[in-house]
Amino acid sequence: MSVTHNTAEHSNFLEIRGLKKEYTAGNPILKGIDIHITEPGIVAIIGPSGTGKSTLLRCINRLIDPTDGQILFDDSDLCLAKGSQLRKLRRQVGMVFQEYNLVERLTVIENVLTGRLGYMSAWKAWRRKFSQQDINTAFELLEAVGLSEHAKKRADSLSGGQRQRVGIARAVMQNPRILLADEPTSSLDPKTAVEIMELLQRFSDEKQLPTLVNIHDVKLASRFAKRMIGMSNGVVVYDGPPEGITDEHLKQIYGGESWLV
Numbered sequence: 638m639s640v641t642h643n644t645a646e647h648s649n650f651l652e653i654r655g656l657k658k659e660y661t662a663g664n665p666i667l668k669g670i671d672i673h674i675t676e677p678g679i680v681a682i683i684g685p686s687g688t689g690k691s692t693l694l695r696c697i698n699r700l701i702d703p704t705d706g707q708i709l710f711d712d713s714d715l716c717l718a719k720g721s722q723l724r725k726l727r728r729q730v731g732m733v734f735q736e737y738n739l740v741e742r743l744t745v746i747e748n749v750l751t752g753r754l755g756y757m758s759a760w761k762a763w764r765r766k767f768s769q770q771d772i773n774t775a776f777e778l779l780e781a782v783g784l785s786e787h788a789k790k791r792a793d794s795l796s797g798g799q800r801q802r803v804g805i806a807r808a809v810m811q812n813p814r815i816l817l818a819d820e821p822t823s824s825l826d827p828k829t830a831v832e833i834m835e836l837l838q839r840f841s842d843e844k845q846l847p848t849l850v851n852i853h854d855v856k857l858a859s860r861f862a863k864r865m866i867g868m869s870n871g872v873v874v875y876d877g878p879p880e881g882i883t884d885e886h887l888k889q890i891y892g893g894e895s896w897l898v
C-alpha cells in the first residue's frame with residue numbers, strides 16, 4: 638500500500654477514565670471503564686450481548702454522549718468537545734460497522750470518498766467536490782482492499798465481505814488516528830470474517846493504528862488481537878494478552894460454563 642498517513646510516534650493514543658453511561662437515569666450500562674491505549678494493533682473487546690461494548694465505542698466517537706468520565710484523545714477530552722472541535726476530533730476516529738453503513742445508491746468509489754467529508758467545507762461537501770488528491774487516495778485504497786475493478790459499481794451490488802472492505806477503506810480514507818470496529822465480522826461467513834480481520838490487522842500495522850474491535854468470536858479475536866478486553870455487566874473484568882485468558886476468565890465474562898467445550 639502506498640497511501641501515506643500516520644507516523645508511529647504516538648505513545649498515548651487514547652485514555653478512557655471512569656467512563657459511565659446511563660441511557661435512563663439510575664440504570665448505568667457502563668459503570669466506570671478505564672482503558673489506556675498506548676500502541677497500534679488490534680484490541681478485541683469481548684463480552685456478552687448487552688454488556689455495553691457498542692455503547693463504549695459509540696461514546697468514543699461521540700455518536701452518543703457519555704454520562705461521566707473522560708476520554709482523552711489528542712490532548713482533548715472527547716466527552717467535553719463541542720462544535721468545530723468535536724468535528725475535528727471525530728474525523729480522527731474511523732468507524733467500521735457491522736452492517737457496513739454504506740450509501741447503497743452511490744458507487745463504491747463515492748462511498749470511499751465520503752470518508753473525506755469531515756475535512757471539507759459544507760459547500761464543497763454538499764457538492765461532493767473532492768480534490769484530485771483525495772480521488773487518487775480513494776483509488777489507492779480500493780486497490781489495497783482488492784476492489785479496484787468494482788470502483789464504479791453501486792454499493793448495493795456488492796457481497797457482504799466486499800461491502801465491509803469498502804467500509805474499511807472509507808474509515809481509513811478519513812486518515813484516522815484510531816479505528817473502531819463494531820462487530821465487523823458478525824454478518825459474514827467464517828472465511829470472509831478471517832479476511833476482514835486480516836485487512837484490519839494490515840491497516841493497523843501499516844498505518845500504526847490502534848484498532849478497537851467489538852467481537853463475539855473469542856477464537857477469532859484471540860487469533861488477531863494483541864490485547865483482549867473482557868467486559869461483563871458494564872465493567873472491564875479482563876485486560877491483557879489473548880494467551881492469558883483462561884476458562885475461569887471466560888466464565889466470569891460470559892457466566893456459566895456449559896457452553897465451554
Ligand SMILES: Nc1ncnc2c1ncn2[C@@H]1O[C@H](COP(=O)(O)OP(=O)(O)OP(=O)(O)O)[C@@H](O)[C@H]1O
Nearest residue numbers: 660661666684685686687688689690691692693851
Ligand atoms: N439508544 C439506547 N437507548 C436505551 N438503551 C440502549 C440504547 N442503546 C443500547 N441500549 C441498552 O444498553 C445495553 C448495552 O447495549 P450495547 O449495544 O452497548 O451492548 P453490546 O455489548 O454491544 O451488545 P451486543 O453484543 O448484543 O451488540 C443494552 O441493554 C441495550 O438495550
